[in-house]
Amino acid sequence: MMKSATKSDMIRVTCKINGKEYSGLAEPRTLFVHFIRDELNLTGTHIGCDTGHCGACTIFMNGKSVKSCMVLAIQAQGADITTVEGLADGDKLHPIQEAFWENHGLQCGYCTPGMLISGLFLLQRNPDPTEDEIRRGIEGNLCRCTGYVNIVKSIKAAAKKMQSEGGKSARSM
Amino acid sequence: MATVMELVKESEVQWVGQPLKRKEDPRLITGLGKFVDDVKLPGLAFASILRSPYASAKIKRVDVSRAEKAPGVICTLTGSDVSKLTDPFLQISSAPANKVKDYCLAVDKVHFVGEPVAAVVAETRAEAEDAMELIEVDYEPEEHVLDARKALEKDAPLVHEQVGSNLVFHGKWDYGDIEDAIRKADRVVNAKLHFHRFSSTPIENNGVVVNYDRATGFLNIYCNNQMPMFCIPWLSFGLKFPSNKIRMITGDIGGGFGTKIISYPYIALICLLSMKAKRPVKWTEDRREHMFANHGNERSFDVEVPVKKDGTILGFKVSAFDDCGAYTRYEPAGATIWAQVSPGVYHFPNLKVDFFQVMTNKAPVGPNRGYSRMQHLWMIERTVDIIAKELGLDPADVRLKNYVRSDEMPYVTPSGGIYDGGDYSESLRKAMKLIDYDGLREEQARARKSGKLIGIGIATAVDSGTNNFGQVKIITDDNPFSGNSEAARVSIDGLGQFQVGLGTVPQGQGHETFAAQIVADEFGINPDQITVLSGFDSAINPYSHQSGSYASRSAVMGTGALLGATKKLKEKVAMIAAHLMKTLPENISFSEGNVVDKQTGKKMPIWQIANVAWVNNVLLPEGMEPGLVALNFWRPNFTLPDEKWRLNQTLTYSYQTHIAAIELDPESGKFKILRYVIVDDCGTQINPMIVEGQVHGAAAHGIGAAMFEEFNYDENGQLNSNTFIDYLVPSAVEIPHLITGHLEIPSLFAPKGIRGVGEGGGTPLGAISNAVEDALAPFGLQITDSHQNPQHIHKLIREKISKLNQVR
Numbered sequence: 001m002m003k004s005a006t007k008s009d010m011i012r013v014t015c016k017i018n019g020k021e022y023s024g025l026a027e028p029r030t031l032f033v034h035f036i037r038d039e040l041n042l043t044g045t046h047i048g049c050d051t052g053h054c055g056a057c058t059i060f061m062n063g064k065s066v067k068s069c070m071v072l073a074i075q076a077q078g079a080d081i082t083t084v085e086g087l088a089d090g091d092k093l094h095p096i097q098e099a100f101w102e103n104h105g106l107q108c109g110y111c112t113p114g115m116l117i118s119g120l121f122l123l124q125r126n127p128d129p130t131e132d133e134i135r136r137g138i139e140g141n142l143c144r145c146t147g148y149v150n151i152v153k154s155i156k157a158a159a160k161k162m163q164s165e166g167g168k169s170a171r172s173m
Numbered sequence: 174m175a176t177v178m179e180l181v182k183e184s185e186v187q188w189v190g191q192p193l194k195r196k197e198d199p200r201l202i203t204g205l206g207k208f209v210d211d212v213k214l215p216g217l218a219f220a221s222i223l224r225s226p227y228a229s230a231k232i233k234r235v236d237v238s239r240a241e242k243a244p245g246v247i248c249t250l251t252g253s254d255v256s257k258l259t260d261p262f263l264q265i266s267s268a269p270a271n272k273v274k275d276y277c278l279a280v281d282k283v284h285f286v287g288e289p290v291a292a293v294v295a296e297t298r299a300e301a302e303d304a305m306e307l308i309e310v311d312y313e314p315e316e317h318v319l320d321a322r323k324a325l326e327k328d329a330p331l332v333h334e335q336v337g338s339n340l341v342f343h344g345k346w347d348y349g350d351i352e353d354a355i356r357k358a359d360r361v362v363n364a365k366l367h368f369h370r371f372s373s374t375p376i377e378n379n380g381v382v383v384n385y386d387r388a389t390g391f392l393n394i395y396c397n398n399q400m401p402m403f404c405i406p407w408l409s410f411g412l413k414f415p416s417n418k419i420r421m422i423t424g425d426i427g428g429g430f431g432t433k434i435i436s437y438p439y440i441a442l443i444c445l446l447s448m449k450a451k452r453p454v455k456w457t458e459d460r461r462e463h464m465f466a467n468h469g470n471e472r473s474f475d476v477e478v479p480v481k482k483d484g485t486i487l488g489f490k491v492s493a494f495d496d497c498g499a500y501t502r503y504e505p506a507g508a509t510i511w512a513q514v515s516p517g518v519y520h521f522p523n524l525k526v527d528f529f530q531v532m533t534n535k536a537p538v539g540p541n542r543g544y545s546r547m548q549h550l551w552m553i554e555r556t557v558d559i560i561a562k563e564l565g566l567d568p569a570d571v572r573l574k575n576y577v578r579s580d581e582m583p584y585v586t587p588s589g590g591i592y593d594g595g596d597y598s599e600s601l602r603k604a605m606k607l608i609d610y611d612g613l614r615e616e617q618a619r620a621r622k623s624g625k626l627i628g629i630g631i632a633t634a635v636d637s638g639t640n641n642f643g644q645v646k647i648i649t650d651d652n653p654f655s656g657n658s659e660a661a662r663v664s665i666d667g668l669g670q671f672q673v674g675l676g677t678v679p680q681g682q683g684h685e686t687f688a689a690q691i692v693a694d695e696f697g698i699n700p701d702q703i704t705v706l707s708g709f710d711s712a713i714n715p716y717s718h719q720s721g722s723y724a725s726r727s728a729v730m731g732t733g734a735l736l737g738a739t740k741k742l743k744e745k746v747a748m749i750a751a752h753l754m755k756t757l758p759e760n761i762s763f764s765e766g767n768v769v770d771k772q773t774g775k776k777m778p779i780w781q782i783a784n785v786a787w788v789n790n791v792l793l794p795e796g797m798e799p800g801l802v803a804l805n806f807w808r809p810n811f812t813l814p815d816e817k818w819r820l821n822q823t824l825t826y827s828y829q830t831h832i833a834a835i836e837l838d839p840e841s842g843k844f845k846i847l848r849y850v851i852v853d854d855c856g857t858q859i860n861p862m863i864v865e866g867q868v869h870g871a872a873a874h875g876i877g878a879a880m881f882e883e884f885n886y887d888e889n890g891q892l893n894s895n896t897f898i899d900y901l902v903p904s905a906v907e908i909p910h911l912i913t914g915h916l917e918i919p920s921l922f923a924p925k926g927i928r929g930v931g932e933g934g935g936t937p938l939g940a941i942s943n944a945v946e947d948a949l950a951p952f953g954l955q956i957t958d959s960h961q962n963p964q965h966i967h968k969l970i971r972e973k974i975s976k977l978n979q980v981r
């Protein structure tokens with residue numbers, strides 16, 4: 001059984017999220033996904049399981065896609081994070097967001113934040129993936145609504161958009 | 174007064190039928206969606222639920238004293254508290270099954286692993302979970318029963334002793350003369366089949382936030398229940414709380430597929446906790462909790478089918494044993510829904526179904542991309558292939574021979590269902606063409622010669638939608654509900670801006686978009702000019718007590734209600750316009766945001782009429798009520814069952830044909846899908862992009878269930894598959910590319926010819942089990958389970974080989 005933390009056990013965690021410095025208190029056992037959702041109020045990142053299998057919580061951490069339910073808040077000390085809230089450039093949607101919208105790559109939208117991040121991470125490493133590579137690239141993200149067909153299509157469309165923009169939007173996350 | 178029919182719409186664009194980008198997407202792709210777990214209220218406290226580790230046990234003692242002293246704890250609640258504070262939930266069953274006592278926490282006995290036993294509220298979720306571990310419960314394990322047929326045996330342990338039996342419902346549907354058909358048949362095909370337990374497991378789990386407002390006496394309930402207004406009687410009678418102070422609010426919902434209609438026990442529990450804690454309380458189910466408590470119905474069948482040599486099916490004689498787990502909840506109203514589609518897509522006059530629904534010590538059930546039909550349709554589709562095999566015919570030919578023909582539409586089924594149009598043969602032919610059926614058969618023959626196992630499986634299922642609750646009268650006459658209804662409100666405010674409210678409760682089906690398309694066409698405006706309220710709030714949205722999104726009803730019911738509302742609103746606008754333009758209302762038409770006098774061509778913008786209706790109202794026709802708000806309640810024309818239980822249980826009957834081609838590895842029993850084709854017909858498509866998405870999603874669920882997903886219990890009633898580690902939800906790697914084709918034959922009965930779409934009838938379960946059996950044809954093996962477990966297939970192959978070796 002875990003002992004409940006008293007206020008003095010709380011640790012201040014500071015990290016950069018979507019280009020802005022955030023700081024908040026976390027217990028040593030607090031998962032990063034809970035920290036960003038509950039403490040920092042960034043509720044775009046979702047939770048769908050407790051075993052690291054669904055991918056709804058996927059974020060960028062220091063440039064890599066990471067399941068934020070598999071990271072402790074204290075491990076994110078000083079990290080550079082991008083969540084779904086940080087994909088658009090002000091009012092301008094990221095091409096991958098546009099592509100999901102145009103290709104009906106989402107239904108309920110619950111898996112979408114994680115899908116967008118995993119899709120983008122794939123495109124950063126492989127700007128012109130085959131269908132098979134896309135499917136493998138999002139293997140860690142479960143969707144119950146779409147049957148993946150339109151997600152795959154959206155990521156393909158995003159690859160095209162990003163290429164025609166000359167990789168501008170492939171800025172590191 | 175002008176009627177809608179006479180008001181000619183002159184808009185250039187027809188929005189219905191366009192693959193319009195969804196209105197709800199911008200918030201969902203930017204992380205701004207509002208799901209129930211995102212709800213935050215000042216002073217919010219958190220609940221955690223302690224669950225039973227036993228399948229069946231007496232509760233001897235529950236001690237919360239240590240938990241209550243734990244850091245951050247605000248209060249606890251036990252079954253004994255609940256039995257004093259509440260009444261057991263309403264039961265739909267007839268006697269004696271209606272003696273089941275269902276409370277939001279187990280009172281003196283637990284009936285399945287995972288049943289809620291006690292709850293804690295604390296300042297944080299972590300503190301609530303810590304404190305939960307300090308609750309001491311003494312159990313006295315009792316005998317349990319896990320199999321529906323065994324549960325009917327004389328000495329079976331009773332799930333609920335006071336009921337005196339485990340039987341929930343026994344009914345006989347008997348049409349034509351099946352015994353005569355059996356006597357006259359060339360052959361009688363027999364099968365014993367089993368449909369397994371699984372669920373759609375939406376990625377978002379259940380969640381409830383309740384703020385009991387002591388100042389107003391309101392229970393403000395934020396939840397992700399799919400039919401919140403239907404829960405009201407359960408909550409109001411259970412909690413002994415006035416229904417006019419229960420406010421139900423949903424936001425974005427992360428998928429439902431039916432699993433989120435039966436969360437009322439949790440809602441009731443969190444209501445009690447909020448009242449006791451005098452704080453807003455949030456409970457968010459975790460994945461394991463979800464897996465423990467939310468399953469689809471399991472069912473086994475004994476099937477006898479008289480056939481003629483040429484493949485003509487003369488009838489079906491079926492005994493069905495449905496396992497609803499430990500509580501009935503909305504059963505047996507759910508389980509009896511199979512009779513919507515009693516003959517599937519086939520034309521046979523003789524049908525006898527002896528249907529038993531039984532309780533066992535497993536998780537309670539609910540709809541799972543449809544209630545009850547998927548099981549029945551799988552049984553039919555599986556049997557049709559067994560028939561083809563026994564007669565040495567191609568399963569496609571047997572289907573074409575027996576399908577209800579398009580010239581028989583509307584077709585009345587033996588149990589009174591009225592199929593509302595379509596062409597099943599054309600749907601199969603189209604699917605065969607898309608997958609190159611003949612080519613595949615040749616490929617299969619060549620492959621067999623080289624020892625490779627290729628299988629082709631077809632299934633056609635009815636994806637019925639827009640239910641008639643009239644079936645509950647079959648269970649007992651006293652059940653006070655029947656038919657179906659939905660509400661819509663369309664308004665134009667004083668500045669000429671459109672707003673639409675609906676009673677539906679979307680979970681990703683794009684209701685904001687489709688509603689805007691419907692209304693845009695009626696007024697000749699652009700859907701962008703229409704705001705559709707997102708989510709549902711009983712204090713804001715219009716509703717009926719059957720409101721919600723379930724049973725593939727929203728497009729049809731929503732459209733019906735919207736068209737009624739727009740008709741009323743257009744009539745009023747036309748009357749004001751005619752008065753201002755000095756013409757007759759019947760001369761008024763709507764185009765591009767204007768009203769137009771058809772005779773003179775004179776125009777007036779709608780905002781000007783809205784201004785008169787609300788603000789400049791001295792100019793209104795004498796005696797006319799100000800405002801431009803139209804509220805409409807729509808109900809389809811449904812009837813009650815007759816004395817033989819004949820009943821049209823639903824308004825629309827979409828259908829889908831699926832064909833799967835697989836390759837099976839005899840060494841491991843594993844198989845992969847080579848090609849997968851779907852042809853669907855949901856009549857007029859409001860938004861083809863959304864329809865296609867629904868078709869994909871339903872197919873993926875069925876493929877997942879057929880190949881990977883199964884809730885399996887060990888002999889102690891422990892659920893083995895209770896996380897996404899052991900309950901395998903397929904990823905993009907496992908789900909193949911889905912090739913789709915459509916027919917668009919309008920419904921003969923529904924508004925605009927729209928049919929409900931979304932549940933898919935579980936068609937992949939049939940297609941895949943048929944493909945597996947076809948692949949195994951060289952071994953002559955029969956597939957009797959809806960779940961194709963590679964280990965099981967491998968075992969069948971090995972047994973067969975060793976048998977063959979013995980013979981040699």
Ligand code: FES
Pocket residue numbers: 046047048049050051052053054055056057058067068069070
């Ligand atoms: S919440 Fe499921 S992987 Fe993180």
Ligand code: FES
Pocket residue numbers: 105106107108109110111112142143144145146376427428681
């Ligand atoms: S869109 Fe609903 S889970 Fe993916």
